[in-house]
Amino acid sequence: MTDLRNLTLAQARDGMAAGDFTAVELTETFIEATGAVRDLNAYIVETADQARAMAAASDARRAQGQVGAMDGIPVAIKDLFCTKGVQATAGSHILEGFVPPYESTVTQNLWDAGAVMLGKTNLDEFAMGSSNMTSYFGPVANPWKRKGDDAVLVPGGSSGGSAAVVAARAALGATGTDTGGSIRQPGAFTGIVGMKPTYGRCSRWGIIAFASSLDQAGPMTHTVRDSAIMLGAMAGHDPKDSTSMKLDVPDFEAALTGDIRGLRIGIPKEYVMDGMPAEIDALWKTGIDWMRQAGAEIVDISLPHTKYALPTYYIVAPAEASSNLARYDGVRYGLRVDGDTMQDMYENTRGAGFGAEVKRRILIGTYVLSAGYYDAYYLKAQKVRARIAGDFNDAWEKVDAILTPTTPSAAFAQGDKMDDPIAMYLNDIFTVPASLAGLPGISVPAGLSAEGLPLGLQVIGRPYDEETLFRVAGVLEDAAGFDAKPDLSGLGG
Template sequence: MDSIFDLTLAEARDLLVKRDLSAVELTRTYLSAVEALNPRINAYITVTAEAALEQAKAAEAALAKGEAKPLTGIPLAIKDLFCTTGIRTTAASKILGNFVPPYESTVTANLLRDGAVFLGKANLDEFAMGSSNATSAFGGVENPWKRQNSDAALVPGGSSGGSAAAVAARMALGATATDTGGSIRQPAAFCGIAGIKPTYGRVSRFGTVAFASSLDQAGPVARTVEDCAILLGSMSGFDPKDSTSADMPVPDFAAACKRGVKGLRIGIPKEYRLPGMPAEIEALWQQGIAWLKEAGAETVDISLPHTQYALPTYYIVAPAEASSNLARYDGVRFGLREDGVDLKDLYERTRRAGFGEEVRRRIMIGTYVLSAGYYDAYYLKAQKIRTLIKRDFDEAWGKVDAILTPATPSAAFGRDEKRDDPVAMYLNDVFTVTANLAGIPGLSVPAGLDAQGLPLGLQVLGKSFDEETVFAVGRAIEQAAKFTATPALKAAA
């Protein structure tokens, strides 16, 4: 080991349990990395150094007594969409002001229960709406990766760009994230790390600021597939406070990583071969197919015919639900409040001042598609197509055990390259939104570099509540890819 930053989460955990590494030392080291790199990368909105050191001291005491839990002493970043007791939660928006929740989200409560250390709250696109982490009221996040011979700022992907950038730059061993249309998998791919969106209902949404309630799902990002499996094991579980939470046992996801793929059938959907798709994306996909065949899997050509309608369907359903969820931010009960001549004026001034441009755009789209004259033509039709998209997957599972696709249509792009074209920005979700519409798990695995030295990912999709097979396939790709490249901006001992 050259540096403490070379440790994966699993390796650090083993050293902590053996008492070969101090939890306090580990936390101090990561806090020093945050102090050094965050002014440029802007991955954290709020850093909780004092609280983190207290948690590390408690972890040290537990380890000394031989009372280690699954994440005792592991320093994590928490996406600033999860409510944390006594710590400001912003959703990267002005409208929440200095909101300090009096309660803990179930995800963060589960991680604390298992001994994790929270370094701070990670930056994101405002209310998780974006594919670039450029819409945050606290400034955009810079991808720690650079194009060859260029220092131009690249986006880390969104909306969980702060979480992904923090992990890639070695400012956290892992991080929580959320995925409504690809917001875990796209940033993971752009930042050269792993990230999984679990099955809808696998992880509680209680205490997570809502974007689109039928699509939102929390999951982890980390450097390896195994690290993601360890984190998901702690994040998951039935929660009576979330009516959509599934009352199902949590498998040993980490053990599933060791299963291998011999005998598995892997679906290759023809609809994911898009017109104009870069040759290097197609080449990486073909390489992934070859790797899985070499590992003993069989590949099967399949069709998901309604995939072509997924993106427009998503961009009707998600804004519609967002317009409903964000109606609660009115300047009366909490957060920002602007003065108005009457109540209606107060509402309008507060929402105009508090919401950024992209959030306002999606609220207006959502309000439009839910309006009396257009509900049937847009929202109702989108819900019908969503059912057909899910049916495509249900039929595919009769033939295959998992599906392999590209994770994104390109590598990370420049910070200013698509900012003025929202449609071009939305197209970044073309490979990921189907999993949210169908409610199935999806994992992004770093698998190669493009011609400019930027990371590219492959995506594994699986049956509902079969994250174990997804992890097994993802681990096989990871082992074959041997992805060891690191970003230009990263912590070093």
């Protein structure tokens, strides 16, 4: 029998349908794989017993002829999703030991489709980071290494654990969340497909909030087809999230026709950054050629406010975070550090419970929302955000999708960029604009750097037009033929 670890999600689905193997056999393979890659520190909690029970239930359903779209597929869940009876920490000390009494809508949708939970993956604290270095539970290692160099690299962030387990073939897919790039950037850094749907496509209910006008769940998978299958299972209207859209979920997989003839692909001239490695630019040009060879029309476009997206994001997101994180006060759940008075208790709890990056963002957010500074910072940022969204609206008059690099570099080493927050923030320079406009984006592994690390190209689509996004991404994936794999031989359990 082929090694089940090397299957894609779609192949595993089809293999179970053909009776080649059972959900229990598949799940045992991935529980074993989870143990074999424990050095990555990708999980905060493993749920092997639960996985076995869910897999057995899946096989029982199959025997009755009742299978869902993801039946028997073992997946990992970013530890930002509330999972009933299983600890949810958001990578923070302040939520250590918190066991949600309810299930998030997205994870419930996955279980209703038959998926099997392997565990809860590590992440930057409260999803604030681009390296997975800010987790209270320690950094995650990228399974990839530079050629001839043993330095441990970051998997990107904030969905770093989810990216690492998929790249290390220890899960067939994983949920991520993306606020400014937290699915797409780690997808690019680990050579997998990372997809952020349109804001409102997936319910945010039960996802621990970071910046509510930006947060969106999405799939992290080996292939574009896997991504389409998994998004189909995650998405859907939810009355419990007033920003979730009342739209039917299309058959995303059926959108993968491989035919993009006549589609207009926009190339924004502003997506070039000082000091960007020449190989990123070269890969982008290659991607443009692939699109052209597949019959798409290439259209040069301008998104003139692109350079203002990051500073806008670093006002809007911390402002929303400072409000959302006000709930962690040591009263109802999570950590409490006692004090003489109620105020002391609040301050001691939050001082001890939050890490440095989270504190920095709470302070910035509190400041930009405070009386006297609100107009100069927060209101101004909301207006610039409207300008950025307007740039995209103008572009959709001329094009059907936009092609850009995903990140301005390949994965960097653990510890790099840690002393300069702005250098870290620049990781998301190509992913944040689409986030601010609420647009769907997908990162597809498209090549290797000179050092042997994966690089991604990003496709950005119209609101709620994930079907075109997947179609373009599928053609990109076929043209790239990316089949490089990280060397897992040095990993232990």
